[in-house]
Amino acid sequence: MITLIIGGSGSGKSEFAEKFLIHQMNQNTKEVRYYLATMMPTKDMECEKRIARHRALRKDKDFITIEQPLDLEKSMDRMERGAGILLEDLSNLTANEMFLRKASDSKTESDTKRESDFSDEILIGLTDRIEAAVRELGEYASNLVIVSNTIFEDGVEYDEATTEYIRALGILNERISAFSDRVIEVVCGIPVSIKKSDTTSPSPCVID
């Protein structure tokens, strides 16, 4: 079972995703739950606060945290097969792969990497790789919940690197949605079903 959960900033998608995975797994309480964390810890206070808030949300929910800011495919070396996995989140992972890899590979200034251009080949190669890793995770897990962002609706024209990032996440959301059993958008903390294997029209969905 693969579920893609999307939402804007502050939409409550993370909290919903955690509850949703636990709800999905209730039939088998012995299964292990992993939280695949993609945020690269920095010295930034706001980033620390965000990580702390997510940690507080997960407290008492019995998640084993696996830090994987890059190379998603490698995460499976550290997780057992047939578990529940929450990938939090696809947008961070994609941003890290696009903007942090070069920085961590070549140790260049963080400002220079934002100006680097992404040719179609690089972008397609990158999205192919992430998509393949998510597919593999979906087969590896009993239940995979992927959290992603809605960043496509502000009508603002951004610089080239940011536009390429928006495009990459758009491609990934679309491709992952295609092989997900369910796609749910979270609006003001309320889940709205976008795709359910047996229906096609969006409708509110209730889980608890």
Add this chain to the structure above:
Amino acid sequence: MILIIGGAFQGKASYVKEKYGLKEADFYDAEIPLNPAGRIAINHLHEYIKKRMKEGGNPEEEILDFINKSDCILICDEIGNGIVPLDPFEREWREKTGRILIQVAAKAESVERVICGIAQKIK
């Protein structure tokens, strides 16, 4: 209390007037009235939150207090569906608006999302 959410210029206010029979005079623009008479609508809730954050107020408490004692329709733009802004205040505003909306939605008897003038009842 009813929450109406949707992007800018989606026909949210017209929808509220038509569906709930409210008049122009029942609308407050980005402000919380002191002693409202009857059912009122507060439009542009996201702007109210921004204004109060800039003034150093506590929009979260003010809004939650107000909905506890008033029969109202809150109308708010969806502002979280874009690239997270570089400006820290802009970022905090989006995050705070989202967090307030989650609490408002949890207390609302109905939540409706308006897209292209069409409302979808999501709660």
